[in-house]
Amino acid sequence: MPKWTMVKAINNALDLKLAQDPNVLIFGEDVGKNGGVFRVTDGLQAKFGEERVFDTPLAESAIIGSAVGMATYGLRPVPEIQFAGFTYLAFHQIVAQAARLHFRSGGTIDMAMVIRAPFGGGVRTPELHADSVEALYMQAQGLKVVIPATPYDAKGLLIAAIEDPDPVLFLEHMKLYRSFRQEVPAEHYTVPIGKAAIAREGSDISVIAYGAMVQASVKAAEMVEQKLGASVEVLDLRTIAPLDEEAIVNSVSKTGRAIVVQEGPRAGGVAAEVIAVINEQALYSLYKPVLRVTSPDGPYPFTVMEDDILPSLDRIAAAIETTLEP
Amino acid sequence: MPKWTMVKAINNALDLKLAQDPNVLIFGEDVGKNGGVFRVTDGLQAKFGEERVFDTPLAESAIIGSAVGMATYGLRPVPEIQFAGFTYLAFHQIVAQAARLHFRSGGTIDMAMVIRAPFGGGVRTPELHADSVEALYMQAQGLKVVIPATPYDAKGLLIAAIEDPDPVLFLEHMKLYRSFRQEVPAEHYTVPIGKAAIAREGSDISVIAYGAMVQASVKAAEMVEQKLGASVEVLDLRTIAPLDEEAIVNSVSKTGRAIVVQEGPRAGGVAAEVIAVINEQALYSLYKPVLRVTSPDGPYPFTVMEDDILPSLDRIAAAIETTLEP
Amino acid sequence: MTFSLPTSITQILTPDGKLVGDPPELPPEQLLEFYRWMVLGRIFSNRMVALQRQGRMGTFAPLNGQEAASVGLAAPMQDGDWLVGGYREAISFFMRGIPMVTLMEQWGGYIPISYSPATKVMPIQVVLASQMPHAVGIAMAMQYKKERNAVVAVIGDGATSEGDFNEALNFAGTFKAPLVTVVQNNGWAISVPREKQTAAEYIAHRGPAFGMPGYVVDGNDVFAVYSAVEQCLERARNGEGPSIIEVITYRMGAHTTADDPTKYRPSDELAEWKPKDPITRYTSYLRTLGLLDDAKAADIEAEVRAELQIAVERYEAERPAQRVEKYFDLVYNDTPPQLARQRDELIRALNREQ
Amino acid sequence: MTFSLPTSITQILTPDGKLVGDPPELPPEQLLEFYRWMVLGRIFSNRMVALQRQGRMGTFAPLNGQEAASVGLAAPMQDGDWLVGGYREAISFFMRGIPMVTLMEQWGGYIPISYSPATKVMPIQVVLASQMPHAVGIAMAMQYKKERNAVVAVIGDGATSEGDFNEALNFAGTFKAPLVTVVQNNGWAISVPREKQTAAEYIAHRGPAFGMPGYVVDGNDVFAVYSAVEQCLERARNGEGPSIIEVITYRMGAHTTADDPTKYRPSDELAEWKPKDPITRYTSYLRTLGLLDDAKAADIEAEVRAELQIAVERYEAERPAQRVEKYFDLVYNDTPPQLARQRDELIRALNREQ
Numbered sequence A, B: 001m002p003k004w005t006m007v008k009a010i011n012n013a014l015d016l017k018l019a020q021d022p023n024v025l026i027f028g029e030d031v032g033k034n035g036g037v038f039r040v041t042d043g044l045q046a047k048f049g050e051e052r053v054f055d056t057p058l059a060e061s062a063i064i065g066s067a068v069g070m071a072t073y074g075l076r077p078v079p080e081i082q083f084a085g086f087t088y089l090a091f092h093q094i095v096a097q098a099a100r101l102h103f104r105s106g107g108t109i110d111m112a113m114v115i116r117a118p119f120g121g122g123v124r125t126p127e128l129h130a131d132s133v134e135a136l137y138m139q140a141q142g143l144k145v146v147i148p149a150t151p152y153d154a155k156g157l158l159i160a161a162i163e164d165p166d167p168v169l170f171l172e173h174m175k176l177y178r179s180f181r182q183e184v185p186a187e188h189y190t191v192p193i194g195k196a197a198i199a200r201e202g203s204d205i206s207v208i209a210y211g212a213m214v215q216a217s218v219k220a221a222e223m224v225e226q227k228l229g230a231s232v233e234v235l236d237l238r239t240i241a242p243l244d245e246e247a248i249v250n251s252v253s254k255t256g257r258a259i260v261v262q263e264g265p266r267a268g269g270v271a272a273e274v275i276a277v278i279n280e281q282a283l284y285s286l287y288k289p290v291l292r293v294t295s296p297d298g299p300y301p302f303t304v305m306e307d308d309i310l311p312s313l314d315r316i317a318a319a320i321e322t323t324l325e326p
Numbered sequence C, D: 001m002t003f004s005l006p007t008s009i010t011q012i013l014t015p016d017g018k019l020v021g022d023p024p025e026l027p028p029e030q031l032l033e034f035y036r037w038m039v040l041g042r043i044f045s046n047r048m049v050a051l052q053r054q055g056r057m058g059t060f061a062p063l064n065g066q067e068a069a070s071v072g073l074a075a076p077m078q079d080g081d082w083l084v085g086g087y088r089e090a091i092s093f094f095m096r097g098i099p100m101v102t103l104m105e106q107w108g109g110y111i112p113i114s115y116s117p118a119t120k121v122m123p124i125q126v127v128l129a130s131q132m133p134h135a136v137g138i139a140m141a142m143q144y145k146k147e148r149n150a151v152v153a154v155i156g157d158g159a160t161s162e163g164d165f166n167e168a169l170n171f172a173g174t175f176k177a178p179l180v181t182v183v184q185n186n187g188w189a190i191s192v193p194r195e196k197q198t199a200a201e202y203i204a205h206r207g208p209a210f211g212m213p214g215y216v217v218d219g220n221d222v223f224a225v226y227s228a229v230e231q232c233l234e235r236a237r238n239g240e241g242p243s244i245i246e247v248i249t250y251r252m253g254a255h256t257t258a259d260d261p262t263k264y265r266p267s268d269e270l271a272e273w274k275p276k277d278p279i280t281r282y283t284s285y286l287r288t289l290g291l292l293d294d295a296k297a298a299d300i301e302a303e304v305r306a307e308l309q310i311a312v313e314r315y316e317a318e319r320p321a322q323r324v325e326k327y328f329d330l331v332y333n334d335t336p337p338q339l340a341r342q343r344d345e346l347i348r349a350l351n352r353e354q
């Protein structure tokens, strides 16, 4: 099996779906000849032509809004927003149009589309490029929000997203694009949307994470296991909306302790919802409060400070250790 | 003391600030001659002239964006967005420009502005007009989010917001505009931003709410007290961002039981953050899980269903009773 | 290629029903059909306002004064074409096959169950200008599928100030999308007059700015609107790209049933527009042609009223006893477990409350 | 009032340094100043790219090719005027008093501590077109305060497709705000050529569409840019309203240091633009006038390099040993308790990690 980076895995998923389904169109800023600023769509225009893979004028709201029209017409648009922070400019078209047209039309119109956008910290991008937006879109009912943590999942989740009749926001963490390779089947497969995965089994504590924080959590888990001999489970949420509440509750019911690791700021983040779910469905299993390891409640910082601000291995490990205390 | 509706109290706050501070400008759609679609700005253009109170073209992003420019120049703009659901069209200018310019400029530029917008369910408005948006803006670090529950607070909080050097999103619940009157001093006073208020004291359980849910919670509290003799505290958050964590923790530490009542959908809402705060700072005081009484995780519904969907007195009372069970 | 700025308002039928240009070549039955639709529109609008006053209908946006524009923009459309309209386009919606009861449901706050892609009409949505990129997307999809169809998008004068309107026009121009944009310039955006909406003399000047032709026509003249839209649709179908038509008309009523125009509108303005009424002038014209007389007019009115009455009765009687269950089915195609749980809990609570 | 569509590109100084129009009347020292700023800009840009390659600087957007436009747009500005620019406007920023080190800090990922309203320059922000409504708001504030000042806003060709650009122009037109918008049309938006950005022949056609004059000038001709901006500023100060100037120039380098233009740009294009270089033509002109010779040019270059060197040293040596504390002070004017707690916890954790 080939060993691919996440960029390659996503490129391959798009390639497969373009080949398989003539209704799939890819468009956005610089996705054509340039192959995307991260080369995610590299070679696709050359292979499938300008009608299937094309550049648009610089207008995020119109990119999503025109995708809404295409989906209404039965196409399966896969628009790219160059960086997730720029989805703010298309916020209305995403949350009140794409996410709600199925509802508004009394269920008669499907919004099968996938909005792809890179995001995430630690790679020295300018303002807004790194913003964690998932907790905003978690509130856009009708929309699904997916964040893969591995190349294998990225391909399988993206194919599932393109085949889903509902709109999906597919967020790709820039730091994961090329940070490691994984065996990825060259053929078609899907990874189910709405299902979390156990990234690492354990029985003493659940570390709940997603995106780039999964790997960090796994590493921190190893550190703590070596140091304390504790058995640390890491749960990769994979889908942020709708959350896999069952997987969260199962893991915490088993371990009785949990922390949530989230790259974005604390207030109103995904971690809060995870904790609310635990509180509602597994409170009596808990030995200790569920700690949150997050960025502080401020904007994504100037790059010289980003490593200070992002949850570090040490901070994650410390939270695990604190929560493991009797 | 005069007994005023919330509309009158807000109108009076604007009137006072216009008179007091020549840097205050009010603008938006239909705020001039028409006095706003809810008559909140009624009479202000006639009194202060078209230079101080004026209508703009229909463009929410430019309304907020131009306010950013005015604030940069030292004015204190008080733009109105006709309904909070339309802030989605100005989302970027609110969360990434108004909220961040102080940060981006290294603290040298203040964004003293107040964005006023009506919202809230139960008054038979079309799509998007009723949307609860506060949990989205809770994630806009640098922005403060205020929701008054009474005419007295509305005036005092609005004056405080206009005098605040940081940007404030001031959300006015439509159902509260004219639903009751309260004694409101005619002169200048402020109610502090960032401080919750105890709407009703009690010792057995804390009902945490804001906006129109405060009154509903108080009524439900009375029902339960009459029925079970329990002493129910109702906490009115008043400021959604930054949350008054101390008030939440104090109340829950005292009562040991809590529910959170929120008009908007459940996933990722304000209630989740409140529960996360309780979990972190008062878990050991809790006898029972903190229940959430919210709308379901869907878009704000067609009007014939809105009363079904919104938290009802019965649902609030039932949650209080469940949580009071030993 | 640069298109020139329109400098005057094209008119074919004057307010007193005289021709000052070439009317479209249409058979008499179709000319009468236009009349029927205009009358239906006005009667529908008045009835909706009455229902609202009686508490039997939600907030409604009357269309009085804009009947010719709505008929003229929908009439030249063909089978495969799509209509993406605003909230004041009831007549166009009906002409494209949306049943009256659907709009009653929508304004009444019910799930408008009779929309569907098969009707080729986008459901009304109220966020100004947001429909414009949808219209472009549909047009791009037609283009991609190499179909000889086009989209007619309708928007108010006020809404043209929104970013989405401009982004959409620019997309349409750039991709040469088969789109005809009709700006229903009725002089007002709630209380804001057209002059405070943009400093340009005509909104249609936006056309050349985005690489497409712009036209200005008398919106109370059904022929002028029809001819302009027909030509632009033809252009679009021929792959020559989009265009924009500003129709100058007047909102004779309130913005909606929740609005009080006496707060802001000069009282003589309505008096000024009254003689330009689109139905009056068209009636004169048909009478001159001998196609209409008092008896015929009475027949048509009676027919329309009967049709409307049936719709109202259906709306009130059959209107779905909408249980909240249906709500939960509309959020996603597959209801996620937590939403199913919320549904079950809510229904239990509602049953308990009864 | 309707403004007409510009149909050609105004030029005063040809690529071979000849006058074909009336240059602005400026004293020799100022003519030499222009030269100095252009040279400084190019040297700054090249140095930033070099620093980036050496890992001493963050991603940077080179400005090579656009020097005349940047000088020409900033030079006619007066004391009370504001500049609201894009990220490729380093020269204009410097001319308006922003120290070189500020932009080094910004591109280097530090808090750009030397911005302030006193400089009358909005901090660079990277979200395309978002600065445009800010510029309008500042202009409206000047108007409200009855000051005889104006705002110059700068935007790229690609960014003109954004909704905010159009909403802002429409606001400016409607309120007659004292705003001069300069579109730096450098032919590309990363990999997307100007032709794919809009179907209009000129972006300046947006002017008449929003009720303001539009002009197109040769952006590599400092005189053409200067004259156009000066006239428009005068117009703005006189209360006659906004205007838009499209300057036709060329991005000679990569979009940013993270971009590889060979992926998308025809190789002969750069060769075509090389002879139109703004500095070359201006140098020829000054030499013909007798204002510049080899010795003088060498002096200026040496002076500029020395100045730049000082800034680089300051950036590297003095650059604030930025502790994360400072971050927490910037979110609100008063840090809320939970943020203070987060700060204290984070600092404890960071100290532990060391």
Ligand SMILES: Cc1ncc(C[n+]2csc(CCOP(=O)(O)OP(=O)(O)O)c2C)c(N)n1
Residues within 6 Å of the ligand: B029, B058, B060, B082, B086, B089, C088, C126, C127, C128, C155, C156, C157, C158, C159, C160, C184, C186, C188, C189, C190, C251, C255
């Ligand atoms: C984005 C947005 N902003 C504000 C509103 C509130 N609103 C509804 S209709 C209207 C005026 C629209 O005027 P126009 O576009 O001229 O259409 P008309 O009502 O005259 O047909 C306003 C401000 C809205 N629906 N959407």
Ligand SMILES: Cc1ncc(C[n+]2csc(CCOP(=O)(O)OP(=O)(O)O)c2C)c(N)n1
Residues within 6 Å of the ligand: A029, A058, A060, A082, A086, A089, D088, D126, D127, D128, D155, D156, D157, D158, D159, D160, D184, D186, D188, D189, D190, D251, D255
């Ligand atoms: C809203 C937004 N979308 C996308 C980007 C990413 N981006 C940065 S620069 C750029 C191209 C801008 O082109 P243009 O406006 O012509 O300016 P130039 O870079 O040529 O000076 C893009 C797409 C952005 N910064 N902001």
Ligand SMILES: [Mg+2]
Residues within 6 Å of the ligand: C156, C157, C158, C184, C185, C186, C187, C188, C189, C190
């Ligand atoms: Mg109108």
Ligand SMILES: [Mg+2]
Residues within 6 Å of the ligand: D156, D157, D158, D184, D185, D186, D187, D188, D189, D190
């Ligand atoms: Mg460019």
